[in-house]
Amino acid sequence: MSAKGNAKSSSMNRRAVLKAGGGLAAAAAMPPFSWAQSPKSGGTLLLSSGGDPPTFDMHQSATYLTEFVGSPCFSTLLRIDPNDIDKLVPDLAEKYEVSADGMAVTFHLRKNVEFHNGMPLTAEDVAFSLDRIRKPPKGIVSPRKGLLGNIKNVEAKDAHTVVVHLSAPQADFPFMVSNPFNVIVPKKVVEPLDASGQGMKRTMIGSGPFKLAQAVDGQIYELVRNDKYFGQKAYVEKIQMFPIRGEVERAAALQSGRIHGCFFFANESVLAGLRNNPKITALRRPTPTFINLIPNVTVKPFDDIRVRQALSLAIDRQAFIKTVGPLAGAFYHSYGLLTPGSPHNLDKAQMKQFAGYDTLPEVGGDIEANRKRAIELLKQAGVPKGFKLSLLARGDIPAFRDSSINLAAQFKLVGIDATVDIRDAGAFYTMETTGQFQCVAHSIAISGSLPDQILGEGYTSFGGRNYGNWKDDSIDMAFRAQSREADAAKRTQLIKDFQVKFLNTFYHINLAWVGYGAAHAKTLKGWNALNDLYANMQMDRVWLDV
C-alpha cells in the first residue's frame, strides 16, 4: 500500500501560519508522505529508550521517556509534518481558521474519531484537554501551561467545532497547540481521575494509531495497532519498547539485531561505533535543548552585571563545545538564543557586542584578552581573587555534570576558585528551584523550537526556566511584542531586538546547543529524524523492510 497522495487537505508551513495570524483564513492540508519504496504492513517494531516513563500523563510530564510511549497512543489537534518540522498537518482537526483580528482560532474536528475505550471524541474533550493543560485542576501539574497561557477561554461550539479565544494575537499559536505533549484526552475518563488526584499516571486512553497493551516497569511497554484509528492505519502491528538505561547496552542490542531502533545517544563515541556498522543508520540532530550558565541574581555578587559579564568573558565557548560536546551530546553553536540556523538569529558580527560571545566559532574573539577584561571587571565589582564559586550540577546527566566541570576549570583562569557541587536529580532540582545555589549549568530542554517556545519558556521572568530569579519587565514586554506581531518581517526584527536586549543582561549565559543521537537498523523505514529529534515519534508511518 502506498502512502503517497492519499488525501488532499491543506498544509501550513510556519511562514504561512505567521501570515494567518494577521487574519487570513487558513486551512490545513494533508502531508505529502512519500518514500522511495512501497511501505509494507505488519511486524513488530522493537525500540529502546533510556528508561521507564515516570508517568503516562502527557500533560503532566516533562520527559521524552513519557513521549516515546505516549506519542503513538495519542493525537493532537494538528501535528508536525513527519517530513518537515516547519509544517503542520491535520490530526484531530481536519482544518482550522484564524479570525480576522487574530483573536480566535476555530478548529473543525473530524467526525469519526473514537478513543481507545470506544468513546467518541468530541469538542468537549478538546476543551477539557486544553483547559487541563493551561489551568490544571488541583493536584495536577502542567509543565507546559505557559505554552497555552495566551488562551482566554476555550469554547465547544458544537460537537465537532472548538473555538479558542486568545488574549492577544499569537502567530505561533497553531504550533503551540500542536506540541506533541498537548494531546487530547477523554474528559469522562480523566476528570474523575483528576478528582482523585491520580491523573493519568497509569492510564493511557487516547485516540492515536496505537494503544497500550501492557506496561511492565523495567521490562517492556507494548503498544498494539489501533484498528479503529481515524487516519491511515499504522504499518506495524505492534511496538515493543524496552527501557535500556546504558548507551553502550542499547548500542549492543541494536548491533545484535535485538531491536530496530533506539534513541538518546549523548556520547559521540558510542554513536561513532554504530556508524561503522553497514546495517545501521546512526544520526545526530540538534534538539531544542541548550546549555546555559545561570547565575543566581539574588545572591551576591551575581546581582552585579559586571560579575555576570566576567563569567561570560572567562568562557572559551569554542573550547567548551569541542571538549564537552563529544561527551554530553555533540554541541552545536548558535548566533543568538534560537536554534542553530534559525532565520531569527543574529549574525556573527552582532555577537561580538556581547561580552564573551566572540569566542563562538568563526567570530574571531581573543580569549586571552577576554580573560584579562574579566579579571578587571571582577576587580571593579569588588570580587576578591580566589573568590569561591560553587557550581551546582546534576550528576546523572553528562550535559549538566561535564559542562560544570569544564566551566569550573575555565573560571579558575580568571582567579575564581570554582568547584562543582554534584547532586542527584532530586537534590539538584530542589536546590535549584528554591534558589540554594550560586551558579548552575543547566541543560534546558524545550518541547519545541519556535521563538515563543524557546524565548517564552527559556528567557522570560515568568517562563519557568528563570532559575536565577531575575525580574525584568522590559524583557517580558519585548517577548510579548514579538509574540503578537503578525507581520513576519516585523516579527523577525522584534525577535532579534529581544535577543539583543536579553544577551546584554547576562541573566543567562548561553553556551551551546545539544544534539542527541538516534540509531536504527536500515530495515526500519519511514522514520524521518527531524531537526527536533523527538517531534516525530508517533511511529504510524514507520514500517519494517524484512
Next chain:
Amino acid sequence: MARYLLQRLATGFVTLFGVALIVFLIMRVIPGDAAVMMTGAGSGVVTEAELQQVRQRLGIDRPLVVQFADWVGDIAALDFGTSLRTGSPVIEDIARRFPYTLQIIVLAMIIAVGVGVPAGVLSAWFAGTWVDRTLQTVTMIGLAAPSFWVGLLIILGLVYFFQWSAPLFWEPFWVSPIKSMSQLIWPAVAVGLRQLALIARMTRSIMREVLGEDYIRTARAKGLSERRVVFRHALWNGALPITTLIGFEIAALFGGLIVTETVFSVPGLGQYVVASILDRDYPAAQGIVLVLAGIVVLGNLTVDLLYGLLDPRTRLQGARA
C-alpha cells in the same frame, strides 16, 4: 535451641526496626522530595503552591512522627504501600523482581562454589607450584575486576564475536524455568567471577592452615590416600569458614547487584532500589530496603544455625551455655 532461636529472632526484629527508622529518616533528610520528582519541578513551570498540593495528596506534609507511625503500622499489617513511581503495590513490585535477583545469585554462587572451592583446594594442595601461581593470578584478576566492567566486556565481546546480546525481555522463572535460567547466565558469570575468586582464595588459605594440622599428619601416617586426606579430612573441617563466607556473600549480593542489573537491564531488586531512591519514591525505597535488611538478618541466622550442623563443637558449646 528454641530459646536461642527466639533470642536471635528478637535481635533481628530490633535490627529491622532500626533499619526502618534509619531509612525513613535518610529518605526525608536528603534534599529533594517525592513531589519534586513526581512533578518534574526542575523541568518546567511548577509553582511551590502546586508542589504543596501534591505533598498534601501524598501525605508527606505531615509531621515525621505521624508519617513514621503510619508506615510502621502498615508494615505490621504487611502493607508496604503503593509505589509512587509505578503505581503498583510495593510488595507486588518486589515479588515480580525478586526471582530475577535470586536466580542471578543462585547461578553466580553455583559458579563461584562449583569452581572456587576446587580451585582453592587445588591451589593449597599444589602450593608453590605453577598450578598454585596460575590460580592465584587468575583469582587476583577476578577480585580486582569490578563486576560492571566484566559485564560490559561480556556484552561487547558477545556482540563483537557472535553478534549476540542479552535478551530484552527476561522470561519469568515460573513461565519457563530453563529459558529464564539460561537467559541469566551472563549476568551470573559477571557477578560470580568475583565471588569465585574470593571463595577460591579463602579456601586456599584455610586449606593451607588445615593441611598443617596434627590430625592431618596422623591421617597421612595411617596411610590414607592424599585425596582422602584432602577431601575427607581437611576440606570437611575447613568448610565452616567457607560456608560462613558463602552465607554472607549471598546476603550481600541481594543488595549488591545494582550495577550488574543495570548493565544487563535485568529488572531485579537492584534496579528497583536505585530507581526508588533517585525518584524519592518513599514507600518503595523504604519497603525494599527493609526487605533486603530482612534477607540479611535471615541469612545470618541461617549461617549461624548451619554452624551447629557442621561443627559439633558449636552445638556442645551451645548446650553448655
